[in-house]
Amino acid sequence: MTRASREYQERRDRERADRHERIGRQTPPANRLHHGVMGGPVGVAMPVPKSKPYRDAALLAMAKDRPCLMLVPGMCSHRTDTTVAAHSNFSAHGGKAKGRRADDCFSVWACEACHIRWLDQPIGHNGPTKAQKESAFMAAHSRQVMAWRVISTDPSEPERFRRAARRALEHLNASMPPKEWPNL
Incomplete structure (x- = not known):
């Protein structure tokens, strides 16, 4: 030197x-x-490393031939043959971060029209606003959680789907409420 x-x-x-x-x-x-x-230098705040994503192939496979839960007015085709698990695009769920898709428990069953032609469209340019997308996704996710609750205890569902639904509910901290809670 x-x-x-x-x-x-x-x-x-x-x-x-x-x-x-x-x-x-x-x-x-x-x-x-x-x-x-x-x-980075000691004493300087640096980005937190990414957490390990929650992935569950059975949870995604469960979407096949299920009803669309996005139900976007004027857009939904209600076709069960095109239904897939549509992941959240919101940063609160880890979605659309650099190279990171939201955890599988932050997905909803969506038909091709609601998923590709509405949810995954860029904001603006006569498309939906961020608030509209977030509101529709959160309403659909509430329906999704309810569907997973039903599937998790339904003996007619395949065991792998019941287990996947239980794992997703546990990951979301949304397991079934105790039986003593009224009307839930």
Whole structure:
């Protein structure tokens, strides 16, 4: 290291220490500046690593030949042969983040018309607003949770679907209410 660069580094370290002293934070040693969480400097907030996504193939397969739960007025085809599990696109559910799809428990059964031609359309350009999409998805997700509750206890459903529905409900913290709760 040249003398000029060493002096520059020392001056930066002094300025950093003065700045941290003013705000009451301890200055990390210079040799630890590049060994923080996720490779960033110690004491500097860095992005939290992505959580492991919740995936369940049986939950997605369950959507085949089921009724559409999106039920977008004027758009829904009500065709069960096109029904798929449509994932949430909202950041609160982990959807549409960089390279990240929402967890499978944040999906709803949707026909091709509601899913492709409405939910996955860009906002604006005579399409639905973000608020409209979020409202329709959340209403559909409430119906989806109710459907999973029925499936989880229905002996006529395949066992793998019953287990998948129970896992999704547990992941959502939406398991069946106790029998003593009235009318739920």
